[in-house]
Amino acid sequence: MRFAALDERLPLPEARRVLRGWRRTRPFWAGLFLVLGGLELLVVPLSPLTILVSLGLGGIAAIGIGLALVAAGLFLWFLPHTRHYVSINALILSVLSFAATNLGGFLVGMALGITGSAMGFGWTPKEEATQRVPNVRTQRTLAAALPLVLLATLGGHRVEQAPQPGSVTAPAVPPTVTTTRFSPNGFLLAGVTTVPTAHGSLKVMILKMDSASLTDYRLSTRDGHDELALGARSLDLSGHVTLYLTKFSGCLEGLLCITFDPDTLPVPPIVPPFVFMTNVTAEQALVTSDSIVANGLTLGAS
Numbered sequence: 001m002r003f004a005a006l007d008e009r010l011p012l013p014e015a016r017r018v019l020r021g022w023r024r025t026r027p028f029w030a031g032l033f034l035v036l037g038g039l040e041l042l043v044v045p046l047s048p049l050t051i052l053v054s055l056g057l058g059g060i061a062a063i064g065i066g067l068a069l070v071a072a073g074l075f076l077w078f079l080p081h082t083r084h085y086v087s088i089n090a091l092i093l094s095v096l097s098f099a100a101t102n103l104g105g106f107l108v109g110m111a112l113g114i115t116g117s118a119m120g121f122g123w124t125p126k127e128e129a130t131q132r133v134p135n136v137r138t139q140r141t142l143a144a145a146l147p148l149v150l151l152a153t154l155g156g157h158r159v160e161q162a163p164q165p166g167s168v169t170a171p172a173v174p175p176t177v178t179t180t181r182f183s184p185n186g187f188l189l190a191g192v193t194t195v196p197t198a199h200g201s202l203k204v205m206i207l208k209m210d211s212a213s214l215t216d217y218r219l220s221t222r223d224g225h226d227e228l229a230l231g232a233r234s235l236d237l238s239g240h241v242t243l244y245l246t247k248f249s250g251c252l253e254g255l256l257c258i259t260f261d262p263d264t265l266p267v268p269p270i271v272p273p274f275v276f277m278t279n280v281t282a283e284q285a286l287v288t289s290d291s292i293v294a295n296g297l298t299l300g301a302s
Contacts (some may be wrong), residue, residue, distance in 0.1 A: 091114060100272060
């Protein structure tokens with residue numbers, strides 16, 4: 001009651017109510033710590049020029065890392081759904097600042113950055129709405145019939161349209177897909193949905209892109225029966241490509257290895273076109289694409 005009475009006496013009650021509602025829907029304090037940590041790293045390098053010259057490369061690194069941490073804090077404020085990816089990168093930069101700058105802003109900037117990164121990564125919205133893709137059955141899907149469709153591409157022929165799925169459902173046990181390099185274009189994480197299988201619904205992630213190129217593509221079933229394997233030297237998908245995956249792992253830019261599933265999505269919603277992943281392993285329930293080109297196609301069974 002005392003806080004309610006105090007709140008009534010303070011000015012601009014409506015503006016403060018709106019600000020409070022906005023703050024509670026995002027990792028506000030995590031972003032604030034990152035912004036403060038970045039500003040603290042910028043204090044010394046932005047001092048008079050003589051101090052900056054004496055710092056040398058350390059001063060330049062402090063400016064770069066400081067600005068990056070400030071940007072990370074703003075991302076947490078205005079794009080909270082990118083919190084996992086942003087927090088991981090902010091944590092790496094915060095630790096790196098100890099060696100690359102003036103001891104991480106005399107430890108203060110580094111500590112603020114690490115604290116904000118941990119808080120941002122661990123923050124969970126009260127009610128996180130799941131995005132769903134309606135009418136999965138009505139889309140042009142290769143679905144479980146992907147090996148049959150790929151066989152039609154033998155010799156590099158183009159499939160202009162995937163067959164209508166009709167009554168095709170996803171396999172109860174999604175096949176495993178591996179590729180040494182996965183290069184998407186116009187990558188977008190569209191959310192989480194469920195797809196039908198012979199044994200009920202299956203929770204999957206939805207990854208959309210304009211096109212994708214896969215090198216040393218391999219697909220193998222793992223349903224406990226005779227194992228089928230399909231491979232290609234390269235596989236190019238284009239035109240409204242959508243992947244429905246239950247698991248995805250790989251090394252971003254060949255350096256940072258991550259693994260995520262429908263319950264943990266530590267990736268940004270939009271990936272720049274130059275980003276690629278290596279040593280990718282995925283569990284693929286369904287895939288849609290307007291066009292497929294496969295080179296060096298092989299099919300095996302055991």
